Amino acid sequence: MKAVVPFKVVNAKSRLATLLTVEERARLARLMLDDIIGVLRQCGLNVVLLATAPFTYDAEVVVSDKDLNSALNELLKAEVEPVMIVMADVPLITPDNVRDILKSPSDLVIAPGRGGGTNIQYIKDPQRYHVDYYGASFLDHLRIAEDNGLTVEVFDSFNASSDIDEAQDLVELYIHGRGRAAEYLRSIAALDISKGRVRVVKDDYKVQEARVPWKYAATE
Ligand SMILES: Nc1nc2c(ncn2[C@@H]2O[C@H](COP(=O)(O)OP(=O)(O)OP(=O)(O)O)[C@@H](O)[C@H]2O)c(=O)[nH]1
């Protein structure tokens, strides 16, 4: 079965520019992609990378300069088998999460992202569905499923809901990440617990630092 992973090749994760340089963002985006693809492959899925520009990667790469929704819907139109769409910024997902999603009897499984977004969709019949990302896409996807008479399971998971859009989201990756993206983040940034909400900061800050116990952070 196919797992489609959309990936913005140039200027990925631009909202992280409040904390990370363009090189750091590119590296983090690439490592999150690697971690996610590794998980999908462990579950036996055939990964298709839907890239915005030519990109060399050890997977099937489809390049489309169309916007995210048009590119994905064009791809879905050509599919008759079930498809999973996984965003490239959900680095905490585990093989167990993916296997649980695959077990669902529903026509559509949606893993919401925080703030109204959609992180993962498992679409049993792509001919009866289309995607509409951006804005409160979770609600839009529920509506599209309802309009098409599809049964829906909302996948309730901390890992699957933790997408990395803004600097504050990096806290989850820093604390809970087990893959290479988390390892990289912990090598370039620190966890500041000095006041209020825990934050990920770069080392030029004066911080009261918290460390992740090595056993919890161990990469798989
Ligand atoms: N194929 C394709 N993928 C996209 C496009 N825009 C974003 N993506 C990917 O879709 C997923 C969700 O997008 P965002 O969370 O907005 O990620 P982003 O565009 O890298 O982040 P920002 O620049 O901060 O908006 C990520 O996996 C992106 O790499 C697009 O126009 N085409």
Ligand SMILES: C[C@H](OP(=O)(O)O)C(=O)O
């Ligand atoms: C693509 C978009 O991602 P976000 O920027 O909300 O994580 C969405 O989930 O609709």
